Every structure is written in structure tokens, then in C-alpha cells.
Amino acid sequence: MNRPGLDLDQQDQKGFSPLLWACANGQTPTVELLLYKGASLNLTADNGESGLLLAACYGHADIVEHLLRAGADVNQSDELYNTALMYSAYNNHSDCVAKLLRWGADLYAENADRLNAYALCTRKGARQAQLAIEEHLLRLLTTQV
Structure with a gap:
């Protein structure tokens, strides 16, 4: 039980x-503890950053998995419509890309610049993320036949 007056969701400036x-700093045990103690999974910062977006952006695949299992929205976006998949693809975090796609991330969602995750990683030259997306698409094609 939380101590009276302790606000786990208190936000900074x-x-x-x-x-x-x-989530941003890869502190898996802290993430687990905060969620267990009742911290809000869906709280966002001033620009719409969620824990899932931050973990994906910085390549913390274990935290991405934990947040998804806890019920995080795999397709939540920030104020510029960037999703966790877009952040992980752009930053070449192939493990995060693969996890997000397995959890049903929308590969065709577009951000404010009308770019999807695949376009972001190919423009940046994020080859490992590109391969993860292509492997996912190939799996989809082979299971559809």
C-alpha cells in the first residue's frame, strides 16, 4: 500500500x-515496482510521451514487453502522431520493432509528416529495423498463402 500523500504519478515541469x-532510462525493476504500486500506465508527458514511446525510443525492449503485457496501447502516439514503432524503427532498435509488430503495432500508421515506420527507418538508414519490418511482412505473406 502506498504511504498517504505519496503521489506515484507526480509530474515534473x-x-x-x-x-x-x-521507462526512458531502462530501469526495468523500477518500472515493475511503480506499476505494481499503482503508477498510471497511460500517463503522458507534455508532448504526449508515454512510457511505451520512451522505452521504444531508447531501445529498452524488456520494458516495452513489460508495458505491453501490463496493457499499454501499442499504437498510442505523441502530439506529432509518432508511435512506439516509429521511434524504435527510426532509432534502429530492431528488438523493439519486432516486439511491437508481434503485439499488433500498426505498420501503416503515419505521423504528422505522413511517414510510417518503414519510411522513417529507410530514410535514416536504420538497416536492422528495416530488416525486422521486412521479416515481419514476409511472415505475414507466407501465413496468408
């Missing part, structure tokens, strides 16, 4: 809560 900081 940029809207970051302890959970958001832990």
Missing part, C-alpha cells in the same frame, strides 16, 4: 512522472 523517467 515537463510532465515526466517517475514511471516515464524509469
